[in-house]
Amino acid sequence: GEQVEQRPPHLSVREGDSAVITCTYTDPNSYYFFWYKQEPGASLQLLMKVFSSTEINEGQGFTVLLNKKDKRLSLNLTAAHPGDSAAYFCAVSAYTGNYKYVFGAGTRLKVIA
Amino acid sequence: GGIITQTPKFLIGQEGQKLTLKCQQNFNHDTMYWYRQDSGKGLRLIYYSITENDLQKGDLSEGYDASREKKSSFSLTVTSAQKNEMAVFLCASSIGYAEQFFGPGTRLTVL
16 A cells, blocks of 8 residues: 655654655656644644646645656745644555545654744 | 544543443545654554455554444544553544545543
């Protein structure tokens, strides 16, 4: 079945620096990709969703890149600020009819002021 | 908009006890999920349900039962709580392959 590897598990950057989190997946049928943010003590909130037909998606202060050839999904936070300190999870789903999502293990990001 | 509620917010049990966690959603979503999250770790799928009265096992179903009584509710039962077990149980719902919406979680502590 699908396997998702997320790197790095921990990341510490200074305020204003960029932070890059990467997920690699194995199933070539993967079509739906999501990034979630989890603040300490809170639940998961959707940050961005990307479909297989999309390669670049930009949000407020971050960019998501999908490289289908390398089976790689990345989240790039530009000019990180302390409010970005949280755990980030990628999730991947293939169009197989079982509606299962495979989550990465998470990246704990700390932004130092 | 909609909301997912989980009850209770905190659950303290004794070793060997049978414990039930409840989840309600008013999104009118077909699919619902139960995940377990250990401290500082990722999400592991316990059970999910594609529609009312459907149940599908996830990777961590052993030691748990689930019930989808109606479209809006999904319950999870820890069949025999393990001593010193601590985890957060997250419920989520979705429509098809759209994003999952998560509830606030139930924090379990077993004494």
